[in-house]
Amino acid sequence: MSDLIPPNRNGGRKPSYHKVPVKTKQSAKSSGSKYGMPKKPKLPTPVLVTNILMICVILAICGVVFAITYNNMKYDKADASKGQSSAVSTSGIQSAASSVPQSSAAVQSTAVVSTAESNAVSENSGVQSTPTPAGEYDADYFSDALFIGDSIFTGLYGYSYIDRANVAAAVGYTAYGAQVNPFDESYYSGSAVDYAKSRSPKKIIIMLGTNGLSSQTDMDDFETGYRGLLNNLKKECPDSKICAVSVPPITADSSMASYSGITNTIINSANERIKSLCGELGVLYYDLNSVLKDENGYFSKDYAEADGMHFLGATYPVLLSGVQKILEQQ
């Protein structure tokens, strides 16, 4: 019998068993893990409810806080943009970097505006200018002036540097057109010369010539048109100081210039004619063209709008500063 029964490893003694807890239905259910993880204590129901409630309350508070913060941010942004578009004038020294292109300060104020430290950014074009030459001018100095020009001069009031009433300018305007065509029929029914006569300004500033200049332009015809304008203004406004501003340059890659066929060589020829004419008729001449050119002889991108022909807002103080200096010399 003993041969049939294998001996125990402990030498036939009564086997000793480790004490293993007997799993009851209850203990198996509450043990939490079949891998022997420790048993988790069950939360009492009131505690569970309180926890859920607290989470819900926190969520609700977060929602309210988020809504209030979002609203405040939104209104702050709206106020900021409103403030920009209705900037109030101030006196004293201003930097054009802060006043251009949004501020309307220059129009009503007696401010001396400077672009000396300008680092203006054109909001939508993404073009950032480098520091520009000093462009200090007295906005009040131009309160009795009239600016006659093309679309570039519409920017004088477009950017709020000069009051609308002091500008007779139109898209596509020419020296000939300024004598016979209305610059804005909804504003004034007559030509720029008619308007000058009606206002008798103490200063008249002209910048015309870009429109109509191309490789086909007959410079004698160009001069004839310009001469007619100057003579008409001298006749109608004999007490006015008149200053002719040179035709501004174009950039090397000006899309507008490539369309119209205008080049800097043509512009330079036109400016020689204007300068000569001014000397002959005793009219002041301001060479803005040279001021706006870069080292390669093109319209500096620090001053040029995206089409390489029109002005950035920050360019107008440079124009006004130069014109004021020329007029004051007389």
Place this chain on the structure above:
Amino acid sequence: MKKKIAALLAAVALCASFTGCKGESGKSGSVVESSSKTAAEKAEALKAAVPFVDADNNEFESRSVTEDQLKDTLGIDSADVTEFAVYICPAGAIPDEFGIFVAKDTDAAKRIESTLTKRKDQRYDSFIKEGYKPKEASKFEDSFVETNGNTVIYAVCGDNSKAKELLK
């Protein structure tokens, strides 16, 4: 029973949190409908959606017109307007501009519509008919001046249908 109460309270708290997201009187936030936006908000949205770009893809600055400039720039009497927002190209290089006006009454709305229509026609003549920038002609093709009650909207820009959608 306790579970049901807890679930009910949780649901109530969750609803309260979503109500908070709606904001004050529904003026702002993601649930605000287009019609409840102010003129400035609509114009700003359009400014962001349709930048002032010419036919050669040059982007120009846009600038809002202030109340002081309304008469001189657009020929509109500010006394006729209770709320407005207008953007123009201040450089005068492209014909792009748009705006929304809430007039004080229907007669004022008619005056505003008439003034804007005349201005739009004049700018078409200057920019396109007289050959200044004929490449911008497409901007006038579906340009519009529309009046609905006391509200007048108008646009000449690169995407006039989008402008109409956002200004309405």
